[in-house]
Amino acid sequence: xxxxxxxxxxxxxxxxxxxxxxxxxxxxxxxxxxxxxxxxxxxxxxxxxxxxxxxxxxxxxxxxxxxxxxxxxxxxxxxxxxxxxxxxxxxxxxxxxxxxxxxxxxxxxxxxxxxxxxxxxxxxxxxxxxxxxxxxxxxxxxxxxxxxxxxxxxxxxxxxxxxxxxxxxxxxxxxxxxxxxxxxxxxxxxxxxxxxxxxxxxxxxxxxxxxxxxxxxxxxxxxxxxxxxxxxxxxxxxxxxxxxxxxxxxxxxxxxxxxxxxxxxxxxxxx
Amino acid sequence: xxxxxxxxxxxxxxxxxxxxxxxxxxxxxxxxxxxxxxxxxxxxxxxxxxxxxxxxxxxxxxxxxxxxxxxxxxxxxxxxxxxxxxxxxxxxxxxxxxxxxxxxxxxxxxxxxxxxxxxxxxxxxxxxxxxxxxxxxxxxxxxxxxxxxxxxxxxxxxxxxxxxxxxxxxxxxxxxxxxxxxxxxxxxxxxxxxxxxxxxxxxxxxxxxxxxxxxxxxxxxxxxxxxxxxxxxxxxxxxxxxxxxxxxxxxxxxxxxxxxxxxxxxxxxxxxxxxxxxxxxxxxxxxxxxxxxxxxxx
Numbered sequence: 001x002x003x004x005x006x007x008x009x010x011x012x013x014x015x016x017x018x019x020x021x022x023x024x025x026x027x028x029x030x031x032x033x034x035x036x037x038x039x040x041x042x043x044x045x046x047x048x049x050x051x052x053x054x055x056x057x058x059x060x061x062x063x064x065x066x067x068x069x070x071x072x073x074x075x076x077x078x079x080x081x082x083x084x085x086x087x088x089x090x091x092x093x094x095x096x097x098x099x100x101x102x103x104x105x106x107x108x109x110x111x112x113x114x115x116x117x118x119x120x121x122x123x124x125x126x127x128x129x130x131x132x133x134x135x136x137x138x139x140x141x142x143x144x145x146x147x148x149x150x151x152x153x154x155x156x157x158x159x160x161x162x163x164x165x166x167x168x169x170x171x172x173x174x175x176x177x178x179x180x181x182x183x184x185x186x187x188x189x190x191x192x193x194x195x196x197x198x199x200x201x202x203x204x205x206x207x208x209x210x211x212x213x214x215x216x217x218x219x220x221x222x223x224x225x226x227x228x229x230x231x232x233x234x235x236x237x238x239x240x241x242x243x244x245x246x247x248x249x250x251x252x253x254x255x256x257x258x259x260x261x262x263x264x265x266x267x268x269x270x271x
Numbered sequence: 272x273x274x275x276x277x278x279x280x281x282x283x284x285x286x287x288x289x290x291x292x293x294x295x296x297x298x299x300x301x302x303x304x305x306x307x308x309x310x311x312x313x314x315x316x317x318x319x320x321x322x323x324x325x326x327x328x329x330x331x332x333x334x335x336x337x338x339x340x341x342x343x344x345x346x347x348x349x350x351x352x353x354x355x356x357x358x359x360x361x362x363x364x365x366x367x368x369x370x371x372x373x374x375x376x377x378x379x380x381x382x383x384x385x386x387x388x389x390x391x392x393x394x395x396x397x398x399x400x401x402x403x404x405x406x407x408x409x410x411x412x413x414x415x416x417x418x419x420x421x422x423x424x425x426x427x428x429x430x431x432x433x434x435x436x437x438x439x440x441x442x443x444x445x446x447x448x449x450x451x452x453x454x455x456x457x458x459x460x461x462x463x464x465x466x467x468x469x470x471x472x473x474x475x476x477x478x479x480x481x482x483x484x485x486x487x488x489x490x491x492x493x494x495x496x497x498x499x500x501x502x503x504x505x506x507x508x509x510x511x512x513x514x515x516x517x518x519x520x521x522x523x524x525x526x527x528x529x530x531x532x533x534x535x536x537x538x539x540x541x542x543x544x545x546x547x548x549x550x551x552x553x554x555x556x557x558x559x560x561x562x563x564x565x566x567x568x569x
Contacts (some may be wrong), residue, residue, distance in 0.1 A: 007372045015387035040413045093289035115546040120308035121450035142303035145296045203395035205509045221397040265454045
């Protein structure tokens with residue numbers, strides 16, 4: 001019994017240590033600076049929502065939030081569709097060079113972004129895409145292809161053959177087999193893949209830091225860095241900025257918790 | 272198998288059909304991943320300054336030699352290595368111990384802790400840095416406020432020459448232990464229960480059970496967790512950038528940061544070489560890690 005209690009204590013403490021920094025940060029965002037200095041853990045006299053307005057407008061968080069959202073959507077949808085197509089090609093067809101092409105597409109899992117980001121910068125400069133959302137969207141789709149192809153090939157290879165054959169007998173061509181049979185059948189996995197692409201894109205820092213210098217095209221992670229450098233001593237404002245970033249993530253996490261945890265742990269096991 | 276009939280039906284389409292499916296993904300991938308990788312390898316052998324192509328003349332392995340002769344390169348690499356116990360070993364132990372304990376005691380309702388424990392893992396590194404930088408603020412940060420209340424005399428953490436790097440290490444461990452826990456919990460459930468029954472029949476106590484059944488059974492998960500954490504330690508950038516930016520002095524410079532600073536000073540070819548060294552070190556060490564733990568039971 002004592003041992004059991006000890007184990008629970010272990011878990012509760014571990015859980016609290018993981019969550020508390022976020023809670024205290026949100027708490028601080030609702031206080032004034034004097035209140036923080038006086039007692040950092042106390043509740044504020046009345047919640048100071050003005051800080052959020054300040055972060056949202058003066059801190060340009062509305063802009064960063066908009067950019068992050070647009071980029072995430074513009075990355076996730078084509079990444080999922082293209083991954084489904086490449087995965088389908090490898091799972092369903094035998095063709096010359098398939099092994100080599102598959103290995104080629106997996107380069108992205110081996111080479112870290114750090115090694116590509118510098119040439120990528122100059123490539124984007126040559127085609128005049130620096131300081132635009134395209135500079136984030138196109139490379140991020142490309143970076144998604146390795147994991148996406150790997151996952152979708154597996155997913156489609158495990159779709160029962162009878163179902164596919166039946167639809168072929170019904171006169172479906174290969175395009176219809178992909179989008180009307182395979183894709184809907186693999187929906188749970190595709191959902192997980194989309195979620196992972198979303199999180200990876202939303203959290204990406206190095207790419208936007210390097211390719212976009214103009215703050216108009218910053219996403220949230222880069223935005224908060226410059227924000228922190230500029231308002232070093234305005235704790236409530238930084239805390240509000242941080243909360244604006246992690247609150248949507250926490251919401252998405254709470255909604256899709258099971259899928260996300262499974263996806264991220266299995267994704268790691270595959271990588 | 273119905274292989275012959277299905278393969279005949281596959282042939283109904285033209286031979287180039289699969290290539291058509293590959294086309295969109297392949298084009299984007301080639302342009303924005305493969306091309307930069309090839310360019311990186313090529314440019315690492317030039318003295319390119321990143322501004323004018325005239326400077327992109329072949330210099331052989333000079334960039335690499337220069338890196339190996341530069342003390343700051345070794346300092347940065349050394350700091351990455353110092354981070355390994357914090358980023359790799361600490362969270363693995365912190366995840367493994369409760370996972371084994373929960374399983375051994377058949378704790379009910381342990382599942383609800385997973386979400387909370389896992390939360391830091393989905394957060395962007397920069398955000399983690401920003402949050403901890405204020406948490407550890409020496410003047411009004413919550414950590415030191417509490418420690419002072421309890422009568423301790425806490426260091427200034429990220430602002431202290433000798434504490435800054437270990438502090439970043441602890442932040443890395445904090446961000447990863449929940450992930451390790453979740454991976455281990457999932458792995459333990461796959462270990463056949465009769466192995467545990469057999470161990471108990473042999474009179475094994477909890478610790479022996481852990482050593483003879485749980486640990487070997489989790490070999491694959493441990494290998495994966497170690498290599499994922501190792502990659503994070505060697506590629507560390509976001510958290511460092513947001514907390515110390517390499518300071519105070521050079522006390523928390525890491526390879527990725529060193530590379531970025533080189534880039535800012537118009538030495539693109541050199542910066543790319545450092546990135547390639549970083550990639551190779553990461554690849555070699557993580558493959559070694561996987562080989563060490565993963566292959567042994569096959």
